[in-house]
Amino acid sequence: MAESETSVSISSGGYPIEIFPGGFDEKFRCNSCTKILREPVQSFCGHRFCKSCIQEVIRHGERVQCQSCINEGAGDDDDYSILKEEQMFPDNGVRREMASKGVKCINTGCTWADVFKNYDDHARNCEYRPVACSECQTLVEKINMENHLKESCLGRKIKCKTCNQEIAMKDETQHNKVCPKAMVKCEACGKKKIMREKMGFHQEKECASQKISCPVGCDPVERGAFVGHLEKKAGMHIHWMMQQIETLTHEVSNKIQALTPMDTIERMGQMITVLQAKIQEQDNQIRGLMDRNADQPRVNNNVDIQSLNNKTKALDLKTGTFEGIVTTLHREIERCITALDTLERHRGSERETNEELKRKIQQAERAISLKDATISELDSRLRQLEIVSYEGTLVWKIAEWSKHRREAMAGRVTSLYSPHFYTGRTGYRLCARLYPNGDGIGKKTHVSVFFVVARGNYDALLSWPFIQRVTFMLLDQNNRDHVVDSFRPDPASSSFQRPTTEMNIASGCPLFMPLKKLEDVGTSYVKDDTLFLKIVVDSERPAGGGAV
Numbered sequence: 114m115a116e117s118e119t120s121v122s123i124s125s126g127g128y129p130i131e132i133f134p135g136g137f138d139e140k141f142r143c144n145s146c147t148k149i150l151r152e153p154v155q156s157f158c159g160h161r162f163c164k165s166c167i168q169e170v171i172r173h174g175e176r177v178q179c180q181s182c183i184n185e186g187a188g189d190d191d192d193y194s195i196l197k198e199e200q201m202f203p204d205n206g207v208r209r210e211m212a213s214k215g216v217k218c219i220n221t222g223c224t225w226a227d228v229f230k231n232y233d234d235h236a237r238n239c240e241y242r243p244v245a246c247s248e249c250q251t252l253v254e255k256i257n258m259e260n261h262l263k264e265s266c267l268g269r270k271i272k273c274k275t276c277n278q279e280i281a282m283k284d285e286t287q288h289n290k291v292c293p294k295a296m297v298k299c300e301a302c303g304k305k306k307i308m309r310e311k312m313g314f315h316q317e318k319e320c321a322s323q324k325i326s327c328p329v330g331c332d333p334v335e336r337g338a339f340v341g342h343l344e345k346k347a348g349m350h351i352h353w354m355m356q357q358i359e360t361l362t363h364e365v366s367n368k369i370q371a372l373t374p375m376d377t378i379e380r381m382g383q384m385i386t387v388l389q390a391k392i393q394e395q396d397n398q399i400r401g402l403m404d405r406n407a408d409q410p411r412v413n414n415n416v417d418i419q420s421l422n423n424k425t426k427a428l429d430l431k432t433g434t435f436e437g438i439v440t441t442l443h444r445e446i447e448r449c450i451t452a453l454d455t456l457e458r459h460r461g462s463e464r465e466t467n468e469e470l471k472r473k474i475q476q477a478e479r480a481i482s483l484k485d486a487t488i489s490e491l492d493s494r495l496r497q498l499e500i501v502s503y504e505g506t507l508v509w510k511i512a513e514w515s516k517h518r519r520e521a522m523a524g525r526v527t528s529l530y531s532p533h534f535y536t537g538r539t540g541y542r543l544c545a546r547l548y549p550n551g552d553g554i555g556k557k558t559h560v561s562v563f564f565v566v567a568r569g570n571y572d573a574l575l576s577w578p579f580i581q582r583v584t585f586m587l588l589d590q591n592n593r594d595h596v597v598d599s600f601r602p603d604p605a606s607s608s609f610q611r612p613t614t615e616m617n618i619a620s621g622c623p624l625f626m627p628l629k630k631l632e633d634v635g636t637s638y639v640k641d642d643t644l645f646l647k648i649v650v651d652s653e654r655p656a657g658g659g660a661v
Contacts (some may be wrong), residue, residue: 128232134215134217179195216238248267295309389433504537531545559627568613569612
């Protein structure tokens with residue numbers, strides 16, 4: 114049994130040397146960080162290191178020589194002093210020796226003292242441990258955090274006295290500079306107690322000292338002096354207004370011309386001009402006749418007057434007819450202008466409706482995307498539930514085995530995790546981790562299989578450490594020669610304690626199955642590019658691996 118060297122420990126570096134009040138043996142000291150060993154491992158040269166320290170040292174060079182060996186006089190050609198990950202082994206002897214040593218808590222104010230094996234649990238839960246405040250990130254003792262959040266934390270929430278908005282204490286000064294309900298003074302007119310959110314309206318509509326632009330193009334003028342400015346330069350402003358009226362008249366004429374054909378308007382105008390000329394001619398004739406009649410005897414006056422009256426009536430009839438035509442034409446032009454304005458307003462309303470529909474479509478698309486993601490997640494969970502086991506046994510089907518081997522040999526995906534399984538409905542949550550190209554001392558020569566204890570929903574009700582026997586079986590698909598290996602967990606190993614992260618460090622069999630035997634033509638462990646691994650957990654505890 115060996116621990117997976119690719120797992121990452123909970124903490125980095127060693128323990129402070131102050132935890133041993135009565136002194137300590139120098140073999141407890143890490144040869145890298147010089148602190149007390151955390152998860153001690155021993156190198157091929159015999160020196161001890163924290164697991165995280167040696168991983169960090171090896172990561173920064175391809176051929177790293179042990180510094181302690183160099184200090185002791187080792188040369189560059191001494192292979193035993195070269196640090197290699199596959200030659201590092203857990204030093205359980207030193208671990209057991211350290212476990213019974215008396216230690217104390219180094220947090221100020223804490224009086225806890227016990228043996229070393231209980232130090233990690235206390236350090237995680239110590240009430241005097243400095244923790245970062247979630248609001249201001251200041252390091253505060255855990256026992257004093259509640260008072261800190263209520264009384265001295267600069268990130269605690271308070272309410273603005275003016276707008277009643279909830280803000281952080283440290284942001285109060287900055288908020289007061291932009292608070293919309295705060296009373297401020299207008300710098301232009303000097304008026305006080307104006308609500309900041311209404312200052313824009315005051316400056317735009319009310320402030321007498323605020324300068325406004327003259328539409329003619331003059332320099333900005335204070336609102337209070339604007340009327341006097343218009344009177345002072347009345348001629349220039351009237352001239353500008355006449356230009357605007359002329360522009361509007363031209364635009365109206367263009368709209369009328371766009372609605373009514375020009376040849377019709379010109380024809381009507383010519384007819385009106387002809388009628389006016391004829392009326393003027395008839396009027397002149399009537400005046401001439403009246404003048405002649407005044408000089409001549411009144412013999413045939415009645416006949417002439419009757420004739421003139423008939424002509425006048427005919428002219429009046431024609432004039433009335435054309436006046437009706439002109440009036441109808443004007444009404445038609447006004448109707449067309451009104452229809453044009455209505456059409457423009459309708460187009461504006463349709464544009465707004467289209468924009469609103471676009472916004473709703475975008476919102477609907479976002480909602481559909483979120484639902485698709487939720488459906489995909491639920492589908493994945495459903496597939497996991499279909500294969501979950503609650504009997505402490507898992508048959509893991511590993512398809513596309515050749516693909517996994519190639520990726521592991523290339524260093525792209527070095528390990529595979531099995532689906533989770535359980536020792537009971539309220540039991541331990543477990544899984545397996547397989548290295549197709551081996552790990553640790555079995556790298557490149559064996560298939561390595563490790564066992565992982567994962568964090569479950571019922572861990573608080575279970576017995577710890579986990580001690581059930583674990584059996585791995587690589588199934589021969591011809592049912593003749595299964596490969597079987599088993600181990601009983603080490604109760605002192607952190608791999609089998611109650612998980613404090615999502616998964617504990619994996620432990621198992623780095624030399625589980627030789628690759629040469631697996632790939633032998635005469636074996637049937639791999640068929641149709643598929644391999645089957647069975648994991649069995651013995652139910653030795655009285656509660657059957659469930660809650661106690």
